[in-house]
Each structure stands twice: as structure tokens, then as C-alpha cells.
Amino acid sequence: MATTLTIDASEIRRQFPFFQPHPEMRSVIYLDNAATTQKPYSVIEAVSNFWAHHNANVHRGGHGAGARASELYEAARERVARFLNAREPAEIVFTRGTTEAINLVASSWGEAFVKAGDEIIVTEMEHHANLLPWMRLAEKQGATLKVWRITDDGRLNLDDLRALLTERTRLVAVVHISNVLGVVNPVAEICRLTHAAGALCLVDAAQSVAHMPVDVQAIDCDFLAFSGHKAYGPTGIGALYAKRSLLEAMPPYQVGGGIVKTVSWDRLVWSEPPTKFEAGTPPIGEAIGLHAALDFIDSIGRETIEAYEHELTRYALERLQEVPGLRLFGPVPDRAGIFAFMLEDIHPHDIATVLDARDIAIRSGLHCAHPLGERLGGSTARASLAIYNDTAHIDALIEGLHEVRKVFGYAG
């Protein structure tokens, strides 16, 4: 296939220590990016530079280093706001990741505003991070959890949502890009329908922010969550975007240091958002690393990343079809670079092991989406792309899959 790829991935890989020769490590073709991405030098240096030279607690000390740390931390918040096109930095709450961001909404907003008999809609393709908080909330509040089923080719049908929405619907929780099916859901349209029914919409953007432009005002979502480590940043940091009016109405999530204006035995006044939701010392170095990661992404440009990964995805789809007995899940050809598949009746764990022996890293299993796995018929193997992958990596994967067939006694 003649490709006119817009990016030289080998040039990008030079920015990542993981892809440089190491005396004790074998070089790996890394296709597990939906689990976590590798980190560029710029992120590692930003984190390390903070710990080495600027370490102090934020919003506390009466000294210069503390003021500098606070500045860097708030600059990271401002960077996230700009990255998502939020109206103001106050709409960004730092969390440990997507999971904590959604738990925050389920605990704080959910317990305050979801009552017995209310309804929450989740899709059948949700990761446990955007499923279990709602299951638990529904159980706690006596609310009803309704499941928006997927079509046989792994998409969401908007007519099915129209049929599910009622005047009791309080929230629709939907993933932007499925971590299994690779489908890109029409979240702006989903938010529009949800708002028309008088409910709120939460978008799990863990798999999308590093791979395509994400604009919270264009989507018009009420909540959006993502993780730093799937976007070339550190673990332990992520963000919740929420409309300011919602953050103002919501009670604190965890309580403790740093989130009150005043406390006495008979009076307690919470801080304004987002401070109200960040009890305790936050992950400061990690937030600064996230800042560098978003700079890295935007130095390439999200439109460019999307176009490049789209090309690579088309190439991968073509080549995967060549492998006899391979069943790919999710829509074709319109999708993101996440490919969950089964091969003959070879267990995905065995597929991963044979590929691992060839230094190709993929994931196998249920991908923290057990109800979806049940619908698909069990565990799958999953290869997922990032900006540093190229067609040679896809070729190696395909060659490896032929080897898997051979090991398990299937004719070439």
C-alpha cells in the first residue's frame, strides 16, 4: 500500500528514552498504548526538574519556593484548561486519573442530586471506571441503571438513546473512544440529545485526548475525565472538567487540608472550585509532568496526530484482514487505532505470549470491561497505536500473528 504518512515516527521515537538502546533491555515494539503510553524526555525532565529544584508544597508556605511551586501547579491547570478549551482554569479539577475523576462526580454530584427512582444511562461498552461508580451510586440511592446496548458492529445507535431517555434520566455516562472496540462515539450529538431530555452528560475521554482534538465547549459535555499517563504524561495525575455552575453546586469529595476558607467549631466555609475538590497535598510534580505532556502533544498538533493515526489505522485494518481466522471487533473502517481481536480458537493470553517472545507488546484479557467482554464472547487480544508507531510495527505484528497460528497448529 502506498502511504504518504504525514509524520516520521522514527523522529518522534527519538524523543523517547524507552525506544533508545539499553544495555539490559531488549528493544520492544510497543502496541499497548491504550493501557499506557511511553513518556518523552521532556516529561521526565519536567518532573525531575521540579523534584530537584522547585520542590515545595503549594498554596501554603510563606516562602519563595512555595510560591514558585504554586505558580507551576496553577500553570499546569491553565494548560489543561487550554488543552480542552474549557472556559476558565477553575473548571479543571486535578485527580489521580480518569477513575478518580468519575468517582468524584459519582460521589459528590451523584449523592447530592440523584434520588430514588431517578435513572442513569451507561453504555454497554464502558470501561469499569465509567461503569462501577454508577452501579454503586444507583444501588446506594435506589436509582435505576439503564444500559444503552451496542449494535452488532460495535457502535451506539442514537435512536436507542432516544428510547432510553425519560424525564427521570439524570445522567448519561459515555466513553469517547472505546478501549476495546476503537469506536469513536458521537459525543456532541449524545450531549445534545441528553440535554434536550433535561439530563447531564459525562464523557470518559481517557482514550481520546492524546489522539484527536477534544473541545469541551464544542462537545458541550457537563463532565469530562482523562488520565495523564495515557497521554504521554505521568501516572497518578488526571483531570476532571466540569461546568463551573456544577462545581459550585457540588459538595466536596474528600475533605481535609486546603479546601476551606474558614473552620471553627461552629462554622465551616468551603473554598471555591476547583480548590474545594483538591483536599490534601496534590500530585504537584505529576501535574507539572502533565503540563509537559500536553505541550508535547500540541508540538505535533492534534489534527496532525489524528490524520497520521488514521492512516496507520487504515493500513492496520488492511493487513489484519490478511490473517486467516482473525475476527476483529468494532466498526470498520471508521475507528481509532485500537484493535481487539480473536484468532481461531487460540486464547488471547497465548497470542500475547507468542508475540512477547518476539518482543511485541500487546494486551490480552477483558480490558476492564467485563460486561462488554461477555457480549463479545470472552477475552480478546488488543493492539493499540500511538504517535510513535509506524507501518513496520504493524508488519511485525502481522508476521507475529502468522507465527501464533503455526505454534498452535493452524496451517499457514
Place this chain on the structure above:
Amino acid sequence: MLDELYQEIILDHYRHPRGRGELEPPKITQEGFNPSCGDEVILDLRLEDGRISDIRFHGRGCSISQASASMLTEAVKGKTLAEAHALIQQVLAMVKGEAEGDPDALGDIVALAGVRNFPVRVKCATLAWHTLEEALRNAE
């Protein structure tokens, strides 16, 4: 190294499992799960006069977890509880690389030693044995 993991004897147990199925009651059922990869081994067993008089397995999972369960049902049927416990300990030690397996005592099971070089697969090989350990503990 891959050849040591996927030995012919293991693939044979995977493709043609011995002792696959369920027992009619009365029976003891014990479920074992490996949540990270979705492996599942369910053991049905019957104890009579201090022996495992019958045992079967069902469930789904990778070649290693299912072959290991198949080998287990062959190996422990008819054994006393003390013999079964000793065998479990011997197999676990071998798979984890803590001891060499004795081919005379273990038979086909020595083929499982190949997982030693694949740390992420050790749990697959031990699943059935840990499940049996738990079944016996619950029965006592």
C-alpha cells in the same frame, strides 16, 4: 524458550482435555479465577473415605491454565487428601522455580516447568492447583 512453554504434551492436554466436564451431585464445587486475563477453572470433586474418588473440571482460559487443569484431574483422582496436598505443594514449587520437579512422581506435569521463564504465565499454570487447595481446605 517458547518450545519449552508450549510443549507437545501441554498442547495435547489443551486440545484433548482429560477429565473435562461436571459431576452429578453430591459434589464439592470450587471456582478459581484469574481476573487479569479472564482464566476460569471450576473443579467438581467427590471425597470418599479420605480420598478424591472423582474429579472433573470445566471453565475457559488459555492453553496453560486448561492443560494444567486437565493434568490435575488425571493426577489426583484416587489420591488420599495427604497425597493430594503433597502433590499440590510439589507442583507449585516446580512451577514457581523453587524446586525441580520429580518426573517419576509428576509424570506429564513436569512439562509445566516451562512456565518458569514466563513470569506472567505462572498464574495460569497454578490456577487449577490453588483452586484444588482451596476446595480441600473448605472441605476439611
